[in-house]
Amino acid sequence: MASRELSRSVRRAFTFLGTRTRPQCERISQSRCISTTAARHAEVTEDVQEPFSAAPPIEFKDEDGGSGKDGKGGKGGKGGKNILRTLRVVPASPSYFSAKPTFTDDFLSLSALLRKVATLPTIPNAEAPKVAWKTIDQYRIMTNEPVKTQRYHKMLHILRRLNCIHPSLMPAEVLQTMLRYKKANQPGDVKPKPGVIDELGRSKGVGRRKTSSAVAWLVEGEGEALINGKSLSQFFGRLHHRESAVWALKATQRLDKYNVFALVQGGGLTGQAEALTLAVAKALLVHEPALKPALRRAGCVTRDPRKVERKKPGHVKARKMPTWVKR
């Protein structure tokens, strides 16, 4: 150990001699080392500093000149006090000394903005454009401050009020400010491609329900329906299922205007029939987009997301517990 220490000192002396000419900042080299591997210097990385502007130099002369009228005698003590007063560094934001300065700043700036635009006409909240605001967790991560939920909700209240300004009169400033509090992805950002009627006059729709999925093509016709190459009555024994399959057409009185042919797979008969409802409705919307409200009223637009609940360990089924036995 002693010999190794000696050799290291010798090498250091050599390197010191070799690099003597170049001015270099002092590096604290390892003096004590437990590791047995050869010592290596840390890589010199070029740290990019943020642009930094120093405070302007304090003009003592000016201060003196400004207070020179007092006379020469007592200028020593008085001038020093003035300087001290001037030297007090005031932070840029008054909320610097609060626990959550960024949040407080945000809140105050939003309140000020609302005060400024409060007189603009508004629209009801239901008609305002849909916005996904950042969640409290996302906001906390952005500001790195322990913002309380209630406070954040108060801020969201202001934001919603700002969002209710009439869109034609919405100031650019408000839009710019709101951007900070919106999620990266807004609802309605992803727009599905509009369906097309192909050269043969078909429109396609896809629907799913439970574990079934269906593809339906709709052409103008006189009410024929083929499902997996079979007629409606061959494919569905129950009348209820047949009605579900073409419900979109029946509810809008279009049953005699279109022919349906569909492929359906997976699941049971009920799932297949209701998957077809959705598929036919979507295909119908390609032909007649104006039917959307009517179809929504008929319950053909929304996908039913219910699926079989998984079985849990310790349960007989998803929720059923084994029978209680006394001993």
Next chain:
Amino acid sequence: MPPSICLRNFSRLSIDAAAHSSSASRLLHPRAAFFSTSSTRYATVAAKRKGSVLPPKKGVKSLNTKKSKKAAADAGKRPAQGERKAQRKRIVLSNNNALEVSSLKDLGKENVLSEQNEGKVMGIPGDTVDALRDVEAFKTTQGWSLFRRPAVLMRKEAVQLARLFKEVEDSAAGQQKRTIRRILSGDRKSGKSTLLLQGLTMGFLREWFVINLPEAQDIVSAHTEYAPLPDSQPTQYTQDEYTANLLQQIQKANGAFLLETKLSTTPNLPIPLPETATLKELVALGQANPEASWPVFVALWNELSQPGRPPILLAVDGLSHAMRNSEYLSADVKPVHAHDLTLIRHFIDHLSGAKKLPNGGLVLGSTSQSNSPKAAALDYSIEVAEARQKSPDDIPQWNPYKSVDARVMESLKDLHTDNKNFDVIKVGGLTKEEARAIMEYYAESGLLRHTVNDGFVTEKWSLAGMGNIGELERTSVRLRI
């Protein structure tokens, strides 16, 4: 208390046991172990308080989960023997609660083959209904019991059938008498059996000689006795009871013709028959003596083959039962092919064209979708015939990995060729006009309470799988909400 064994010894010692019988027996057979010598009968049994339920014993499961503790109460009188089956097989052809349809016209001898009837609902006259009932043309699954009286829709397939009747009748005048053979095929509930019934109606109304095998399954299902036909190579089997019953049906349905026609040949029968007997007596002989029923049937057929006799309508329902092995076993415990049963063979010979009807006629076989065993050769032949009608370039091929029933394929080989006499009638869906006609008939009968307009007809037509008539009836009449 003295031990009872001492008392027993004591009573044995007594000279006159009878004298002490009353007291001794009581003492001898103590009913309970008492502490006192006084009689137990004075002890009052604590009367069970009414309405009080004892607390459940410890360790005994007290929860009574049974729904009804009482045994099922007397369910009333049980149906007599055979009554249930009679109920099941009962054919009801009228419903007094249904309204009379004033616009309903009857079919008659003149208008039954008319093409003007297409798309109209026509009533069946009463005596034809009786004849149809005699030949068991009505099925329990059909909805005759819903309406005031039987009526049929003259759909386009029925008119097609009427055209065939006309062709046969036209040829009857000339030398070349035609035998036309048709197989009715189609989806489930598409009206094949009803179309067969319409054919029988036409036969009865046009005074043809009608022989109907109501259900091929009854012949091959081994529910009637059978016996080998003597001097037949390979062995054929007669079914005497069934044939006798068939003769009875023939006699009831074609009674008028049989009564007025006299024997023109001398039949070779095991039972003597006078020379001048009518055909009715011949048939009655077969009915009375089931062992002679098959020779009688052959003799009747010979009589019908004589010149100057009416054309014949041969019909069978449930054809696929006749196109496979029957349930009967031969003497060496091999299954008997249905074509080895004399009645089926008789029908198949005429269906395949091996034999011709000398006075012309029609052979109709109807398939079934709800009660049809696998008969691959029949299915394939029907497919081929349908493909020939629809798209002659695209004929399906026989799957070489399936075992082929050569006899069936041989009998149906005319379906694979361009033979005009043997073909398939595809019974499809109704057109919308026909659907409208039948729905108006439903409405007029009071079974459909809805205005029959275009939208309604189209809706029901679509939901019934593009006009499947059985489904149409089901959706608009039977499943009324």
